[in-house]
Amino acid sequence: MTDDHRSGISLRVNGVTHRLTVDNRTTLLDALREDLGRTGPKKGCDHGQCGACTVLLDGRRVVSCLTLAVAAEGAEVTTIEGVEHPLQAAFVAHDGFQCGFCTSGQICSAVGMLAEHAAGWPSAVTADVSPDTPPPTLDAAEVRERLSGNLCRCGAYPAIVRAVIEVAG
Amino acid sequence: MNTANGAVGTARPRIEGKAKVTGAARYAADVPMPDLLAGSVVLSTVSRGRIRGVDVSAVRDMPGVVGVIDHTNAPRLNPKAGGFFGPDGQLRLLQDAVVPFAGWPVALVVAETPEQARAAADALPVTYDEEPHDTAFTADHPAGRPALTIFDEPVDVGDVEAGLAASAVVVQERYRTPEEHCSAMEPHSATVWWEGERLEAIDSNQGPFTIAATLAALFSLSLDRVRVRTEQVGGGFGSKGLCGPQLILAAMAALRFRRPVRVTLTRAQVFLATAMRPATDQLIRIGADADGRLRAIWHEPAFEISPLAEYIEGCTELTKTLYAAPAIRTNLTAVPLDILPPGSMRGPGAVPGSFALESAMDELAERLDLDPLELRLRNEPPVGPVSGLPFSSRNLVACLREGARRFGWDTRDRRPRLRRDGALLIGTGLAATSFSVGAFPSSASMTAEPDGTFTVAIGATDLGTGARTALTAIAADALAVGIDLIRLKISDSALGPAWPAGGSRGTTSWAWAIAEAAAKLREQDRRGTVTVDTGQSLGDLPSLERHAYSAVFAEVGVDPATGEVRVRRLLGMFAVGRVVNPLTARSQVVGGMIGGLSMALHEEGVRDPVSGRHVNADFAGYHIASHADVPDIEADFVPDYEPGIPLGIKGAGEIGNVGTAAAIANAVWHATGVRQRSLPIRLDRVLEA
Amino acid sequence: MKEFAYRRATDLRDALIAGSTGARYLGGGTNLVDLMKSGVEAPDRLVDVRWLPLAGIRETPDGGLLIGATTTNSDLAAHPGVRRRYPALSQAVLAGASGQLRNMATVGGNLLQRTRCGYFADPSYACNKRLPGSGCPAIAGQHHNHAVLGWSPHCAATHPSDMAVALVAFDAIVRYETLDGGGEIPLEEFYPPVGDTPQRETALPPGALITAVVLPGSAVSPRSRYRKVRERASYAFATVSVAVGLDGDGGSARIALGGVASRPWRARTAESSLLAGPPTADGFRAAADAELSAARPLPGNGYKVTLARNLIVAVLEEVHA
Numbered sequence A: 001m002t003d004d005h006r007s008g009i010s011l012r013v014n015g016v017t018h019r020l021t022v023d024n025r026t027t028l029l030d031a032l033r034e035d036l037g038r039t040g041p042k043k044g045c046d047h048g049q050c051g052a053c054t055v056l057l058d059g060r061r062v063v064s065c066l067t068l069a070v071a072a073e074g075a076e077v078t079t080i081e082g083v084e085h086p087l088q089a090a091f092v093a094h095d096g097f098q099c100g101f102c103t104s105g106q107i108c109s110a111v112g113m114l115a116e117h118a119a120g121w122p123s124a125v126t127a128d129v130s131p132d133t134p135p136p137t138l139d140a141a142e143v144r145e146r147l148s149g150n151l152c153r154c155g156a157y158p159a160i161v162r163a164v165i166e167v168a169g
Numbered sequence B: 001m002n003t004a005n006g007a008v009g010t011a012r013p014r015i016e017g018k019a020k021v022t023g024a025a026r027y028a029a030d031v032p033m034p035d036l037l038a039g040s041v042v043l044s045t046v047s048r049g050r051i052r053g054v055d056v057s058a059v060r061d062m063p064g065v066v067g068v069i070d071h072t073n074a075p076r077l078n079p080k081a082g083g084f085f086g087p088d089g090q091l092r093l094l095q096d097a098v099v100p101f102a103g104w105p106v107a108l109v110v111a112e113t114p115e116q117a118r119a120a121a122d123a124l125p126v127t128y129d130e131e132p133h134d135t136a137f138t139a140d141h142p143a144g145r146p147a148l149t150i151f152d153e154p155v156d157v158g159d160v161e162a163g164l165a166a167s168a169v170v171v172q173e174r175y176r177t178p179e180e181h182c183s184a185m186e187p188h189s190a191t192v193w194w195e196g197e198r199l200e201a202i203d204s205n206q207g208p209f210t211i212a213a214t215l216a217a218l219f220s221l222s223l224d225r226v227r228v229r230t231e232q233v234g235g236g237f238g239s240k241g242l243c244g245p246q247l248i249l250a251a252m253a254a255l256r257f258r259r260p261v262r263v264t265l266t267r268a269q270v271f272l273a274t275a276m277r278p279a280t281d282q283l284i285r286i287g288a289d290a291d292g293r294l295r296a297i298w299h300e301p302a303f304e305i306s307p308l309a310e311y312i313e314g315c316t317e318l319t320k321t322l323y324a325a326p327a328i329r330t331n332l333t334a335v336p337l338d339i340l341p342p343g344s345m346r347g348p349g350a351v352p353g354s355f356a357l358e359s360a361m362d363e364l365a366e367r368l369d370l371d372p373l374e375l376r377l378r379n380e381p382p383v384g385p386v387s388g389l390p391f392s393s394r395n396l397v398a399c400l401r402e403g404a405r406r407f408g409w410d411t412r413d414r415r416p417r418l419r420r421d422g423a424l425l426i427g428t429g430l431a432a433t434s435f436s437v438g439a440f441p442s443s444a445s446m447t448a449e450p451d452g453t454f455t456v457a458i459g460a461t462d463l464g465t466g467a468r469t470a471l472t473a474i475a476a477d478a479l480a481v482g483i484d485l486i487r488l489k490i491s492d493s494a495l496g497p498a499w500p501a502g503g504s505r506g507t508t509s510w511a512w513a514i515a516e517a518a519a520k521l522r523e524q525d526r527r528g529t530v531t532v533d534t535g536q537s538l539g540d541l542p543s544l545e546r547h548a549y550s551a552v553f554a555e556v557g558v559d560p561a562t563g564e565v566r567v568r569r570l571l572g573m574f575a576v577g578r579v580v581n582p583l584t585a586r587s588q589v590v591g592g593m594i595g596g597l598s599m600a601l602h603e604e605g606v607r608d609p610v611s612g613r614h615v616n617a618d619f620a621g622y623h624i625a626s627h628a629d630v631p632d633i634e635a636d637f638v639p640d641y642e643p644g645i646p647l648g649i650k651g652a653g654e655i656g657n658v659g660t661a662a663a664i665a666n667a668v669w670h671a672t673g674v675r676q677r678s679l680p681i682r683l684d685r686v687l688e689a
Numbered sequence C: 001m002k003e004f005a006y007r008r009a010t011d012l013r014d015a016l017i018a019g020s021t022g023a024r025y026l027g028g029g030t031n032l033v034d035l036m037k038s039g040v041e042a043p044d045r046l047v048d049v050r051w052l053p054l055a056g057i058r059e060t061p062d063g064g065l066l067i068g069a070t071t072t073n074s075d076l077a078a079h080p081g082v083r084r085r086y087p088a089l090s091q092a093v094l095a096g097a098s099g100q101l102r103n104m105a106t107v108g109g110n111l112l113q114r115t116r117c118g119y120f121a122d123p124s125y126a127c128n129k130r131l132p133g134s135g136c137p138a139i140a141g142q143h144h145n146h147a148v149l150g151w152s153p154h155c156a157a158t159h160p161s162d163m164a165v166a167l168v169a170f171d172a173i174v175r176y177e178t179l180d181g182g183g184e185i186p187l188e189e190f191y192p193p194v195g196d197t198p199q200r201e202t203a204l205p206p207g208a209l210i211t212a213v214v215l216p217g218s219a220v221s222p223r224s225r226y227r228k229v230r231e232r233a234s235y236a237f238a239t240v241s242v243a244v245g246l247d248g249d250g251g252s253a254r255i256a257l258g259g260v261a262s263r264p265w266r267a268r269t270a271e272s273s274l275l276a277g278p279p280t281a282d283g284f285r286a287a288a289d290a291e292l293s294a295a296r297p298l299p300g301n302g303y304k305v306t307l308a309r310n311l312i313v314a315v316l317e318e319v320h321a
């Protein structure tokens, strides 16, 4: 491997700055899991098709499996290990998971989603996307659509939706 | 048994809940390991043939590559190793040049990092001499032959032909279900290393003891030289019941390179190389009197298998027990094809079988102009209609009646295509189900610790079923102590023989062992250590018809202009014996119903007709239900108790899947007036011009 | 995945020099990185264009919008100007992928994303688009979700973008730069006919960098609607989709279809058919039939013709309601 194929990067993960050298092929997910020991984000598909690897990148939810670590250089990354949010207790209380493999992604995604909703973003089920109408309330249909990028094979969806609605208030 | 302190029956969040919502819960691929090598699997890209060559020289010098294992240099495996169905050819990886199906592992590339291993695996040239293949499943395939009869054996009671001939109404239809994939969110991963003379493995599987036993047999090691542990397991649904390719190949590499090796399957490899539900094609004939009393049921399913490994998709289990009919005939046909060996997927047999049976019952009700609920009530059997054995407990009627009450079934107009909501056609449907119940031998040990706590050790696993939480409650009640005094140890083959998580028999089997151990420990004043094996007491269990039951009700909205079907309401009432933890048990059955919804509307493995290979081996092509597909689901339990099984429990792991697809298909008929006899109910099958 | 060099471009020229010498532009990476993992794409060098000053949406003097090429899909969908003037564009973007992917994906990358044909995505199959001349297994094989319009015997793949369907309905223009200067291409002409060159997917000159997409003021259409039909309720590519926008007084409509062709399909025939009469259900059906009379379904995807026709009618009724 020539130097061209590696990069020295710095990542701020859950408030701590890490300097590391990565193979340019390394995804943010693999850097977090293999290099930084942050195994909360999961690899369910490695192709952006399941959401298990969801983290917050500069506050926005992304799939870390399609984010190159080198392209995230300088970014602020929040993984489930850095999340402290009422959603977590709500997930436990409502049993919003079974095997738990999708859970870190579901929670990170929900954290990002709540911020998007608070910013007034519409969704695919918002009846009228016009900015001149009041933003949609986060009912079950809105939550489901906005979290659809997080698959759960155990079928914890109804409990997850209940937990999120409870927290969204 | 003393259950005075009532841990059993109380809703309680999962013990490992906090770990799962903070990212602390560790799964097999999460375990840190020094000096770890990465193994990347190469799968065959032809459906049948022989490997001509594996050009190792092309990748040997790639960065980080440590070596390649293929059929020319792999350790020899014991051909007798197998499982439930005997010697299992799909375990015999890299033993010869034969390629029995596309997706068969042909090499393992081992390198210092996962990126390097993957890159070299992708670059490894493998050439084949292709041979003609056959992957096209049909019920009348010339290779079809009777399925094994270890269970769901053929039956023929009464005179089916005469019964059908004398019936006022006969339904005779075919129902088809496609190949379906378990699709647990956690891809299979194993890490293997040698600890002195002992092979140590961390593997995502459904039962570390049986896996360790298979691994030991494969590598001709004594059982005490193999230890398999699971960490948290990210779902299994059947696909992690076998000793998986990740584990066998990682063990080969650890043996060869004498360093720890981790093999994690890619998502595509999970689709291509781990158990799927076989496609089925089921002919059903049901005849009834004009008043809806069944005269005969004749159920003839065919399913696909691989010549590598025997398997039975027991589609007719329900047919033999659910309804009273004086004549019942069943026979299963297995069609060997050049395909990934099918295996158990959540609710094996019962799930496709019930789709056929419960769809046919709905068609019968339609032709009789009878309420489908009433049809079920009229055919309650007093004893097993085939076995003649009494039912240990049969609460199907309670499920049907209570479900109907909550769903508002009694106001339903049974004529199809009458209800609209805007452009949508609305319909409702139901299905009744049963799922067989029992327990298998397991061992457990219990130790009273000096600090007043009790260590309970059992080779169980928790795939997300809530087993950890349930077994802790069971142990606490059995010992009549608080749950905080129980230290449960599971997920380790060294804890002794135990039935794996599967067949809805995990919790019953383990609870049984724990109950016996607790009784024994109490006999010795809760001091010292006891170890039990339930083999003996299980044998004493009287032979009865033992089943869990449920009734599933669905409401769908169908857009006739686009063919889109959406489930608007789903309700299930369950009789699953004593409910150990209502919170997690509800999650189990709701999860199962979602699996059934997903099967009804989305899931389908698609093959290229020319090459015979899968073309949708990913989550963008093989759709499983997403959040947006799933309505809020009501699920509840009717009072139920299984006599003879400690605590009266039955197991709730799979019954949720059973019945849901038929309930939805029946609702689609009620909405549109058109029967859907092939799953999934794709929009092109519903679309109207 | 093959090894590659990576660089962040900070000025346009820098990026174009790299691009002209064979480097690939990296936007959100949601398609390129995905395909690199599968071995379908294997660039030696990536130039990350997200740090170029191209993000953001501006109003143009004619009342339209200029959307910078590195604007993320989410920022595009959430933009008040888009939601007010071209609501179907916001809806189309929101109907695509997932919240996470939309936060990553850029406008430029979305237009250039490759087909989701399963054979294309798996290098162990032949595919004329991936390996010109190797054949098209889809036409003889699984083509349930392939094209019914404008395909050729060499390739029947569809373009997967939702965004592009709304954009083509709104007469969007793609702006690009090369080392030899820039240019503009109407989106309707951006994707060339398949012919015998399915590997040639755009009219962009080699090494060109998309800098913006311009929506003309003349296409502003507050009464517009995007509807997408797919095999599950969310997080799935389109089976068939339709964008419809009514102009000014509602006298004329702009219509585009997704999931039916190698490009977002502007339904010009349907549009002119509608001009011929009043907006009635019969007129809508006649317009849809006129457009789809050109359809040539494969043995396994005839349902798409019915679906497209029904959708055009349903959405026309919706916007006229």
Ligand SMILES: Cc1cc2nc3c(=O)[nH]c(=O)nc-3n(C[C@H](O)[C@H](O)[C@H](O)COP(=O)(O)OP(=O)(O)OC[C@H]3O[C@@H](n4cnc5c(N)ncnc54)[C@H](O)[C@@H]3O)c2cc1C
Residues within 6 Å of the ligand: A047, A048, A049, B620, C024, C025, C026, C027, C028, C029, C030, C031, C032, C033, C034, C049, C069, C070, C073, C095, C096, C097, C098, C101, C104, C105, C106, C107, C108, C109, C110, C111, C112, C113, C160, C161, C162, C163, C208, C209, C210, C211, C235, C236, C237, C238
């Ligand atoms: C699971 C999944 C589901 C999806 N579902 C949908 C869906 O339903 N509907 C839909 O429309 N899309 C869907 N997408 C696709 C997604 O929208 C695209 O991948 C995305 O828009 C591409 O944008 P990007 O910035 O990530 O592009 P990249 O992956 O970065 O790049 C894609 C291509 O564009 C080139 N490129 C990027 N920027 C420029 C530029 N400025 N100038 C010139 N060339 C450039 C790159 O070199 C590359 O060839 C889905 C994707 C995934 C992974």
Ligand code: SF4
Residues within 6 Å of the ligand: C115, C117, C118, C119, C120, C126, C127, C128, C129, C130, C135, C136, C137, C138, C139, C146, C154, C155, C156, C157, C198
């Ligand atoms: S349809 Fe096009 S992309 Fe698909 S296999 Fe054929 S040539 Fe390739």
Ligand code: FES
Residues within 6 Å of the ligand: A042, A043, A044, A045, A046, A047, A048, A049, A050, A051, A052, A053, A054, A063, A064, A065, A066
């Ligand atoms: S692992 Fe990233 S989306 Fe599945």
Ligand code: FES
Residues within 6 Å of the ligand: A096, A097, A098, A099, A100, A101, A102, A103, A151, A152, A153, A154, A155, A156, B185, B234, B235, B464
């Ligand atoms: S909890 Fe198992 S996949 Fe969601």
